[in-house]
Amino acid sequence: MNKPYEHPELEELMREMLAQDAYTIQPAPAPYQAIRRRGLAERRRRVAVTGAALAVLAAVPVGAYAVNGGGGRGDADTAAPHPSVSAPHDRAASPSPAPDGPARPATKGQLLDGITFEQAADGLKECLRAEGGHAGGARGLGSANDYRIVLALRSTGDSNSPGDGVDVVAVKAKPAGFRVVCTLEDGVASGISVSSSDAGPPDAGPVLPxxxxxxxxxQSFIDKGHWKLPFRWGVIGTVEPSVAKVTVSYGDTRTTAVLDGEWFVAAGTLNRQVTLAPHIKGYDTAGRLVYDSDTDSTYQRTLP
Incomplete structure (x- = not known):
């Protein structure tokens, strides 16, 4: 006699059904090959996009400039720039500022006496740091990124400020005609001079020294008639767009200035004592004289 609720046939059927269901609900194996193919395709797509981007960057044209002369210690040591494809023929183009410092001058000949751009840029940063206590905070003078270096040259010491060094001249767009002259001795800032075209006369002509x-x-008026020679000198100022040429004569030196944007920049070496300031002349595109410092009532022709 069978026990209550015992049904061997039913139990056997249930075991068979459960075994079949176990195979039915088993998860299918992961599609490894499909996933791998998709990953490789995505990787190739990213490499192709990156390569195309690099090709576009490499194809962007970059303007260049070349110079004649410059860098020496002789009399004819300001550069005569060859205009780049994007620069006007009558003046040098002003480079854009660098992301972490000042912009370069328009020509290499504006960096004299073996001074490199990197040295000039570091000198400007040092002066701004010394003046303001930290880089870029110099009493509203701004940071080095705001400036463009237009001249760097050897600085000859005198009785009032003994010790030779380096002068770095840097300009910025605002306020108009704003510039600093940074003096360094042994890489340490020893002074900074600030000026702008606002300090000039209201009726200034096309050339403004x-x-x-x-x-x-x-050099110092204390040393009048007894300057230390040879003496490296520089002259800077602003010009209107109508001015195509500026010449500067000083003692035994005569040179043509570089027109760097709205600025003119000239330099030379003095080998004899002088009593008169540099003689500056400006000319328009037709070669007509439009400015002469000898007839400029606001220009101090005699040295103190």
Missing amino acids: DVNGGKLYQ
């Missing part, structure tokens, strides 16, 4: 630029072309 820097009214405080004597720092670059004269």
